[in-house]
Amino acid sequence: MKLSHLRDVIAVAEHGSLRAAGRRIGVAQPAITRSIREVEQELGATLFERHARGVRLTEIGTAFVRRASAVHAELRRAREEVDQLKGRAVGEVSVSLSTASSLSLMPSAVQAFRKRCPDALLKISESFFRPIETDILAGAIDFYVGPIEIDQVSQQFTVEKLFENRRLILARKDHPLSNARKLSDLVDAEWVRPVLSGNNTDVDVDFLFKEQGYDPPRVALHARSAMVMLLVTMNSDLLTILPEQWLDFPLLSNLVAPLPLDEPLAGTPICIVRRRDMPLTPLAEIFCDLMRRAALNYVHRREAGRGQ
Incomplete structure (x- = not known):
């Protein structure tokens, strides 16, 4: 099974049709169809079933895409990490923030990150931890910043309290x-x-x-x-x-x-949560550190305001 096979299966799963997936990744629909067929033949199982508006994952397809997405995400990170270790600040950083963290920490961290890494792509989503827990484990999200009950977090994660x-x-x-x-x-x-x-x-x-x-x-x-x-x-x-x-x-x-x-x-304390078994890429580590600095500055401002 080739990495292009994983790419094609994930694209079809995300877009719900062969045509839309082909447009998104720049591959002709017949090639997408052939790729899906080859994966299904190798696995001996059907990944997609057709419906009026396109295709949907079967139960087996859902399980396969979950694993394939993790593999694909780690490969992308591996390539980006090599580039970053060679001194090129390129690639993606994907983080999820609670609304409170977005309001108090994100603006200054994003501004500093853009100045330092202007060629990088920053992806920010808004959520609490539980809905995106599996996304962090799968590698779709680098880390989370927001409220979390520390003693309720799985040992699969490291938790760093900011304040x-x-x-x-x-x-x-x-x-x-x-x-x-x-x-x-x-x-x-x-x-x-x-x-x-x-x-x-x-x-x-x-x-x-x-x-x-x-x-x-x-x-x-x-x-x-x-x-x-x-x-x-x-x-x-x-x-x-x-x-x-x-x-x-x-x-x-x-x-x-x-x-x-x-x-x-x-x-609930505001924390950074990340996978325990996988280090952040250099680029993600830069943004994580900027969030730490933003948190430290926020605490200083808050304490100064309370002292007035």
């Missing part, structure tokens, strides 16, 4: 509860629950009340979109809870405000 975090309860400006000092003042309030990605206790209002001994509050709206959540909070009396980095976005800080609670609300 402790805290959460804020946010309300629109001039909210009737804008002077609330205790969580007990909020037991009758109504809430927007962020459901941004998977199960994440860092933004779970039920968990917040439970850990302080109160009954769960009334949740009036579940928001799977950050935009929906913010628009509702800005234009109603509903409250929400988010990591404090959300207020680093100037437009948001002008429209909502944190409630001045006497006791800070601890949040």
